[in-house]
Each structure stands twice: as C-alpha cells, then as structure tokens.
Amino acid sequence: MSDESRMSNIELEAPASPLQALQSIGSAMSFVRSDSVELVSRDTEFGRIEIRALMEGTGHALLERRYASRGYRLSRSADVTLGAYWEGRLVSTLGLRRDAGNLAADQSFPAEMAGMRQQGWQLCEFTRLAADPDGPSKLVLARLFHLAYLHAAHHWGAEFLVIEVNPRHTAFYRRMLDFQPHGEERMHRSVGAPAVLMSLSLNYVESKVRKHGGTLNEGEHRSRTLYSYGFSPKEEPALLSKLADVYGYDA
Numbered sequence: 030m031s032d033e034s035r036m037s038n039i040e041l042e043a044p045a046s047p048l049q050a051l052q053s054i055g056s057a058m059s060f061v062r063s064d065s066v067e068l069v070s071r072d073t074e075f076g077r078i079e080i081r082a083l084m085e086g087t088g089h090a091l092l093e094r095r096y097a098s099r100g101y102r103l104s105r106s107a108d109v110t111l112g113a114y115w116e117g118r119l120v121s122t123l124g125l126r127r128d129a130g131n132l133a134a135d136q137s138f139p140a141e142m143a144g145m146r147q148q149g150w151q152l153c154e155f156t157r158l159a160a161d162p163d164g165p166s167k168l169v170l171a172r173l174f175h176l177a178y179l180h181a182a183h184h185w186g187a188e189f190l191v192i193e194v195n196p197r198h199t200a201f202y203r204r205m206l207d208f209q210p211h212g213e214e215r216m217h218r219s220v221g222a223p224a225v226l227m228s229l230s231l232n233y234v235e236s237k238v239r240k241h242g243g244t245l246n247e248g249e250h251r252s253r254t255l256y257s258y259g260f261s262p263k264e265e266p267a268l269l270s271k272l273a274d275v276y277g278y279d280a
Contacts, residue, residue, distance in 0.1 A: 069271065078113060082110075153185055153190055167255060170258075184273075194208075205255045
C-alpha cells in the first residue's frame with residue numbers, strides 16, 4: 030500500500046488531535062469566503078489549492094459529523110484553524126493550540142508534558158486535522174503543516190510541537206515528518222480512543238524545510254518526506270507577511 034493511500038485513513042489526537050486526522054470528510058462543504066481569509070493559493074496539476082484562515086466555527090459541524098460517525102468525541106476548539114480548499118471546496122483542516130499550561134495532551138500525558146515544560150520547551154499543539162481522501166492529500170497536508178509551523182514558530186515563539194496520534198499511525202509520522210514518541214500508549218480521555226504522544230522540534234522542521242521544501246516536482250508523487258511537498262524557503266517571507274496581516278503580528 031502506498032503512502033498516499035494510507036493517508037486517507039490517518040487519525041490523530043487519537044484520533045482527534047494534532048494533525049488531527051487525515052480522517053475522511055466524505056461530504057463537501059460549500060466555499061464561503063465570508064468565513065475565511067486567503068493566506069496563499071496555487072494552481073497545481075491537481076487543480077487550484079487555497080490555504081485559508083478559518084473563522085471560528087467554520088467546518089465545526091462537518092468535523093462533528095465525521096467524529097460522531099466513527100464513535101469519537103470532538104475535543105475542545107483550537108486557537109487557530111487553517112483550511113485547505115481544492116477547486117472551491119473545503120477538503121482539509123488543521124488546528125493549532127498555544128500552550129498556556131493546559132493543552133489537550135495534558136489530560137492523558139500529564140507527566141510527559143510536565144517533563145517537557147521542565148526542560149524549558151515552549152510548546153504548541155496541532156489538532157483537528159481532517160482531509161478528504163479524494164483530494165491531493167500529501168500536497169494539502171504538507172502545505173497546511175508548513176503554514177501552521179510558520180505561525181507557531183514565528184508568532185507564538187514555539188520550539189516544540191506535540192501531537193496525540195492513534196497508535197496505528199505513529200510509523201507514518203516518524204517516517205514522513207520525523208516525529209518522536211514520548212511514553213507509552215494511553216487512552217485519550219476526551220476522545221475515547223487509544224493515543225501515543227509525539228513531539229517534533231520546530232528548529233528541526235526549519236532545517237528540513239531548508240533542505241527539502243518545494244523540491245518535489247508536481248509530476249512526482251513519491252517522496253520519503255512530506256517536507257518536499259511543502260513551500261520553498263524563498264516563499265516563506267511572503268507567507269509570514271500574509272500571516273502577520275491576517276493575525277496581527279510582526280512578520
């Protein structure tokens with residue numbers, strides 16, 4: 030089975046958190062511009078892809094339906110939510126949470142989270158990732174992840190990203206994004222599914238972006254890392270400027 034086919038079933042935050050799912054959305058959501066602000070758009074061989082900042086509540090009903098259909102409970106809302114539109118419909122979402130001493134991962138992994146903070150790590154959490162399996166999932170995931178990383182690192186000053194991943198998918202996140210596990214499998218209390226806590230240094234992400242970002246030609250569909258599907262380092266200043274305009278901080 031290829032990485033692309035695996036991705037349509039990936040679930041996060043066990044399954045509802047940090048790159049929160051790549052769980053199937055199935056039904057399309059209408060493209061309502063009043064509910065979002067464009068961050069970047071590209072015409073690709075797959076069609077037009079736009080990454081947008083979603084306003085509060087956009088996509089929430091869609092996520093609730095998908096989680097309920099799998100017997101999961103939807104965890105608390107994100108501080109920032111990004112959405113990817115493909116040919117005018119919402120096909121993927123990704124949420125970010127800023128650490129104020131009480132992230133969702135603290136419920137199931139309190140000792141591990143406390144240990145990270147004791148090392149002086151500035152943390153953030155990725156959550157609520159969902160993607161339509163009919164869309165260009167690797168490209169969408171990589172670009173959502175890239176913009177979320179830029180926001181977390183440059184706006185919040187985050188140094189490490191934490192996620193809660195369904196145990197079935199830890200190998201994917203280690204292989205494609207280099208996440209590292211912390212501790213043993215636990216039951217995710219708010220979602221009601223097994224979870225593994227994983228983390229990733231955002232300084233390490235920066236180094237991988239500089240090496241691989243934007244290097245995969247559109248006609249190529251296989252890579253050992255998702256970083257090659259993301260934006261190039263040369264595109265980052267414009268992306269940071271747009272994020273600053275939308276969210277109100279210095280680029």
